[in-house]
Amino acid sequence: VKSPLRRVGLRVRLVTTFAFGALILCLVLSAATFTVTRGYLLSQRERVAEHLAQAHADAVNDGLMTAGTQVAQVLAAVRLSDGTQSLLHYRGQWYTSAVGIGPDDVPGELQRRVSAGQGEHQRINIGGGPVLVTALPLTSARAQYYEIASLGELNSTLHTLSGVLLIASLIVTLGGAAAGLWTSRRLLRPLTRLADTSREIAGGRLDARMGPSPDRQLAVLSSAFNDMADALQQRIDREVRFTADVSHELRSPLTTVSTALSVLEGRRDELSERGRTALNLLAGEVRRFGQLVDDLLEISRIDAGAATDLEPVCLAQIVLRAERLTAITSPVQIEVDARAVNDCVVGDKRRLERMVVNLLDNAGRYAASTVTIGLDRAAAPSGASLRLWVEDDGPGVPVHERQRIFDRFYRASGGGRRGEGGGAGLGLALVQETVRLHGGRIQVTEAAIGGARFVVDLPVLDAQDESGAAGQASPMRARNSSA
Amino acid sequence: MLLVGAAVLIVEDDERIRAALSMALEDEGYAVCTAASGEEALGMVAGSEPELVLLDLMLPGMDGFECCRRMRRLSDVPIVVVSARNDTSDVVAGLEAGADDYVTKPFAMPELTARLRALRRRGRLATNDDTLTIGSLSIYAAGGAVSRAGRPVHLTKTEFRLLCELASAPGRIFSRELLLEKVWGYDYLGDGRIVDVHVRRLRTKVEDDPAHPEHVLTVRGLGYKLQT
Numbered sequence: 001v002k003s004p005l006r007r008v009g010l011r012v013r014l015v016t017t018f019a020f021g022a023l024i025l026c027l028v029l030s031a032a033t034f035t036v037t038r039g040y041l042l043s044q045r046e047r048v049a050e051h052l053a054q055a056h057a058d059a060v061n062d063g064l065m066t067a068g069t070q071v072a073q074v075l076a077a078v079r080l081s082d083g084t085q086s087l088l089h090y091r092g093q094w095y096t097s098a099v100g101i102g103p104d105d106v107p108g109e110l111q112r113r114v115s116a117g118q119g120e121h122q123r124i125n126i127g128g129g130p131v132l133v134t135a136l137p138l139t140s141a142r143a144q145y146y147e148i149a150s151l152g153e154l155n156s157t158l159h160t161l162s163g164v165l166l167i168a169s170l171i172v173t174l175g176g177a178a179a180g181l182w183t184s185r186r187l188l189r190p191l192t193r194l195a196d197t198s199r200e201i202a203g204g205r206l207d208a209r210m211g212p213s214p215d216r217q218l219a220v221l222s223s224a225f226n227d228m229a230d231a232l233q234q235r236i237d238r239e240v241r242f243t244a245d246v247s248h249e250l251r252s253p254l255t256t257v258s259t260a261l262s263v264l265e266g267r268r269d270e271l272s273e274r275g276r277t278a279l280n281l282l283a284g285e286v287r288r289f290g291q292l293v294d295d296l297l298e299i300s301r302i303d304a305g306a307a308t309d310l311e312p313v314c315l316a317q318i319v320l321r322a323e324r325l326t327a328i329t330s331p332v333q334i335e336v337d338a339r340a341v342n343d344c345v346v347g348d349k350r351r352l353e354r355m356v357v358n359l360l361d362n363a364g365r366y367a368a369s370t371v372t373i374g375l376d377r378a379a380a381p382s383g384a385s386l387r388l389w390v391e392d393d394g395p396g397v398p399v400h401e402r403q404r405i406f407d408r409f410y411r412a413s414g415g416g417r418r419g420e421g422g423g424a425g426l427g428l429a430l431v432q433e434t435v436r437l438h439g440g441r442i443q444v445t446e447a448a449i450g451g452a453r454f455v456v457d458l459p460v461l462d463a464q465d466e467s468g469a470a471g472q473a474s475p476m477r478a479r480n481s482s483a
Numbered sequence: 484m485l486l487v488g489a490a491v492l493i494v495e496d497d498e499r500i501r502a503a504l505s506m507a508l509e510d511e512g513y514a515v516c517t518a519a520s521g522e523e524a525l526g527m528v529a530g531s532e533p534e535l536v537l538l539d540l541m542l543p544g545m546d547g548f549e550c551c552r553r554m555r556r557l558s559d560v561p562i563v564v565v566s567a568r569n570d571t572s573d574v575v576a577g578l579e580a581g582a583d584d585y586v587t588k589p590f591a592m593p594e595l596t597a598r599l600r601a602l603r604r605r606g607r608l609a610t611n612d613d614t615l616t617i618g619s620l621s622i623y624a625a626g627g628a629v630s631r632a633g634r635p636v637h638l639t640k641t642e643f644r645l646l647c648e649l650a651s652a653p654g655r656i657f658s659r660e661l662l663l664e665k666v667w668g669y670d671y672l673g674d675g676r677i678v679d680v681h682v683r684r685l686r687t688k689v690e691d692d693p694a695h696p697e698h699v700l701t702v703r704g705l706g707y708k709l710q711t
């Protein structure tokens with residue numbers, strides 16, 4: 001079970017720890033300071049009080065011995081300091097320097113000990129305030145002299161001191177919390193950078209790295225992270241390069257095969273019925289194989305983040321020629337909205353053509369009789385977009401497969417007519433990658449004519465910023481002017 | 484219409500592709516000769532003057548680009564480069580080296596023969612007998628001659644066809660797709676980069692300052708036109 005502290009963030013934990021530590025430290029120091037100061041002040045005060053009381057007692061003793069019975073006068077003759085009163089027990093009578101105090105204020109124990117001839121002092125509370133009672137026996141007069149000195153002043157000093165210490169503790173605690181916050185910021189800064197860099201890498205910028213760190217311990221972290229990213233990038237590069245190499249290497253034998261095949265096709269008449277059937281099989285598979293090799297190369301190129309040739313591309317031109325681009329057997333119906341005829345998108349023409357071909361091939365593979373391709377303008381949340389759609393009247397795509405159908409080499413569960421037309425392979429995956437590359441969206445729905453409807457929305461290039469976008473996006477222009 | 488016996492030189496180091504391609508082109512009625520390396524090919528171009536060259540870019544020894552450049556110095560023979568990749572860099576470099584067209588492996592035979600047919604058509608001269616004068620340029624279509632400020636300009640057949648096409652309607656904007664169709668014989672969407680490279684090459688020959696063309700102008704986003 002995790003402790004609740006572990007669940008809160010590192011920052012909160014650090015702040016709390018620092019503040020708590022500062023508080024404990026302050027309290028201990030304050031308590032020590034208070035205790036020592038109080039002890040010192042008290043003992044000082046007691047010494048002074050005792051000293052004075054002794055002097056006063058001597059004077060009273062002398063007075064009693066000489067003046068006879070005028071006890072009150074003797075007592076009054078003693079000049080007491082502020083806040084100090086005296087009591088005298090003489091011949092069974094109590095005398096006092098002020099009203100308001102009496103023998104009841106002196107603890108009985110103290111009275112007994114003084115009566116036994118023992119000088120003593122004691123701190124007690126009278127009338128809500130602490131006082132110091134100094135009791136002295138007057139041996140020659142056979143009397144007991146008490147002096148009651150108020151400790152109110154000392155007490156208020158100590159009060160002030162404790163107040164100051166408490167406020168100081170609070171300030172230091174807050175300071176500790178601030179120090180904790182600052183430390184956590186400092187500690188977390190490289191972690192924040194690490195997180196940012198990780199996010200960048202995850203977002204596709206594989207060459208993102210952490211900057212150098214001045215701190216040695218953190219430099220270890222950042223260099224370890226960078227090493228990991230390097231290794232990762234190398235691995236990805238290697239895989240992408242491998243895919244591209246495989247695709248290239250396959251091209252030579254494929255060229256031989258398809259060329260030799262065309263020789264055979266030219267001599268179709270010389271073949272037997274069986275031979276012709278075999279030839280048809282061969283031709284279909286070679287075409288499919290060629291498509292797969294092309295798709296493989298193309299997808300590896302997209303994976304590698306290869307630069308695209310961006311230029312304004314008129315989608316209507318591609319759509320209107322769609323039938324000539326594809327080798328499918330079903331008739332292709334073309335429906336281009338008049339408003340979309342001149343609309344352009346900024347993109348890679350070759351890849352966009354490829355996208356259209358792949359969508360048509362896919363539709364042709366499942367269509368019962370018709371394939372329809374269309375283009376119109378669609379209102380999108382972020383401005384206008386061009387909507388390209390391809391429909392067929394085949395079995396359609398079940399709802400639960402509409403996402404996964406774009407996976408590489410995804411096999412539809414139903415099987416459909418795949419056995420005849422060959423697997424989707426990479427075609428739709430490539431379509432999705434191309435759409436993503438062009439900042440568009442693709443989805444599969446149900447067509448009105450019964451089959452699948454693939455809808456591609458691409459951001460349309462506005463007529464007014466066409467010149468600007470074409471200017472920066474068109475490598476063709478740069479090529480032309482730098483002859 | 485195919486002229487029987489048109490000689491095609493296949494430059495390809497892969498023996499099997501060479502064999503298959505020879506068979507396929509012979510079936511189409513071409514007279515085929517083959518070379519396994521660039522050096523061998525240059526000798527054959529100098530010696531037997533083939534009508535078309537099919538040149539693989541990845542050759543051992545002298546590579547296809549270098550071979551193409553040298554061949555261009557020897558002859559105006561139309562060259563189709565065959566590339567195993569269709570990356571921008573490879574294709575453009577091949578065209579820059581002087582090729583007239585390109586195909587990528589694996590190619591479909593109908594596509595290749597369409598390319599070759601278009602190239603051979605380009606060799607044939609126009610029947611129009613007029614001489615067109617545009618600025619300092621005079622184009623004598625029937626004679627296949629172009630001169631700038633009185634001095635003859637040497638154009639390859641493709642460059643000449645391109646110029647004639649633009650000159651057939653001076654001032655009209657030709658899209659790259661249209662030019663591909665008319666000059667290169669593409670009946671489907673082709674690669675506009677072919678047009679761009681050829682226009683650039685044409686400019687170096689017919690313009691006083693190719694960086695600031697006065698005759699063959701770019702109409703941004705639309706295509707090219709010949710300034711009247």
